[in-house]
Amino acid sequence: MTNERKRMRFELLLERFFSNFHRILLTNLLFAIPSAIVFGALYALNNVLFHGAISLPLSLTAIILLYPFYSGVVMVCRNIARGDTEVKVVKTYFSAIKSNFGHFLVHGIIIYIIVTFSTLAVSVYVGFLSSGWFFYVLLFFSILIALMLLFTIYYIPLMSVTYDLPLRYIYKNSLLMSFGEFKNNIFATIAAGVVFGICFTAVAFIRSATVLAIVVSLLWALLLPAAVTFMIVFFIYDGMTNIMRNKEDISGELTEKIEKGLKEQEEKKAAQAAQPVKDDFSDIDISSLKDTDDYIFHNGKMVKQSTLLKMIREQQEKAGESQSDPSNPAE
Template identity: 40%
Template sequence: MNQERKKLGFELMLDNLKTNFGWMMVTNLIFALPLLISILVAYMLCVYVLPIVPITLPLAIIFASPFYSGVVALSREFSQGKKPDKLFRTYFDAVKENGLKFLLGGFLCYMAYLVCYFSVAVYISLAAENWFFYLLMFISILICFFFLFLFYAAPLMTVSFDLKLKDIYKNSALMTFGELKYNFFATFSILAYLAVVLMPIIVIFYSSSVFPAIIVKVLLVVYIALSLSLLIPAPCAMMISNYLYPRMLDVIADDGAPVEVKTSSDRAKTVSEPVDVSNEPEIDLEELRKGDGEEYIFYQGKMIKRKTLLEKMEVKNNEES
């Protein structure tokens, strides 16, 4: 009997990219407006307040970060081969629920960028005088990779689990080393995708011998803008989720899968897989109390500890009564 071969992570990623690419473009379009506004605000600050491009222009990371939460939430669904029933609602619910955490995360990302940029730039300039600075530059590059992998995991963990910010970054830091192989897989996948997407830039650049310089510059700006608004954010976030989300379930939920919780309407049913209770109007508190309080279940699009959900439901019932 022929058994169907189990697809590798890379193959699943390609399948999901092909299947949901149209949805990803829609997601990118939703994110494009706040991203454009963030870049314009950072540019105005660079022109009129602090004209130091490496410091001021990347402030757009902070401004756009709350809206990136919707991209990450949808990309997680795309990485599992799911098609969103309510794409706009899912996006804006994620922004509403995670916006503040992502804003703080954007600030941390910006600070990490400053550390990486200036440490590498300084050590490169000093390396010409003393070889010892090459060693310091190498250490700085390793720190840059640490921050890169940290900010692979932190946004995904924020939209997926009901955790405090310190726990999100603690677990994300552990995953930078513990899941090093998958972090590199995600990086190589993103680089390969960007190489394909940005290939036309090389063609446009070398067309300067045919077209006037002003036309070439306009074409470059237009294509880069279209890439940012249509092609890059959601697919890259999906690739990160494709490799890290299954590992994240192992790290956070221990058993690699969310725990089943039966609702009052499900008591008589036998369920063979975890129940998503995000849309259930009522949860059976008696059933909820039976499990380990430290176990995770799905609720309102996130995985939340059983004891935390129980506390919320008891408070809700007390308020209603």
């Protein structure tokens, strides 16, 4: 019997990527259709409003407009990354858009705000570096915060297509995993960086603006969105599902303990209610009691002696009935 060598993670990455490359290509082409419409409209609007000058806030609105369609890319790449062998790209793509359109539109707005302010903050502090060392500190913290937000953005779309959760839990869990899954986040960033590096190499020596625009458009339409998404999802999916599964197990255990505790309390109350409550007459001398209306101090109250005698006799009668009952044999 031969033992097969356990394949390294890098080998699985390459195997799943290249064996499903035609699916990744088709996913890119599907996403390229709304991309072309959005980029074309924003380019025309930018020319009208700013006469050819590039407006960063306006250009980044593409994130909001395209993010609902990006849900299809995430769903297809998630299925490929986790090892599904028969992924129906077109059906999966449009099903994801239909199911997640509203949530991803909100995600797009949130991510637009994050990206816009992070970009502006870093660019401003870079411009002021010559003014003093304090701006180096601000730049460092800006980059650090931007990196944590980038890791958070990794999880937001993946968690949305994988779990049916309210938005606040998606953002909370994604932010926590940006810290808790730091190693996998770094691997995902490196893998995505490799894809961008290959694309940059392909266009670095092009001098013609027209040719450059054509090559960049082709790379976007055929490779970039799904390839980068696949790389990120491959490295973070297992860690995310393990954490979410552990949370469900812990939640289930807590629920079980709470239910068990409530059941024990109810059983205890029922048992106490079933037992006869005996009055305590240890604070008085029973032999001195008389059947009169004279009052005597008992359990912090003044009670008639005749009433106490009646209570004592009733308790004695109940005790006698309990002893004579065959269902309650004496010890």
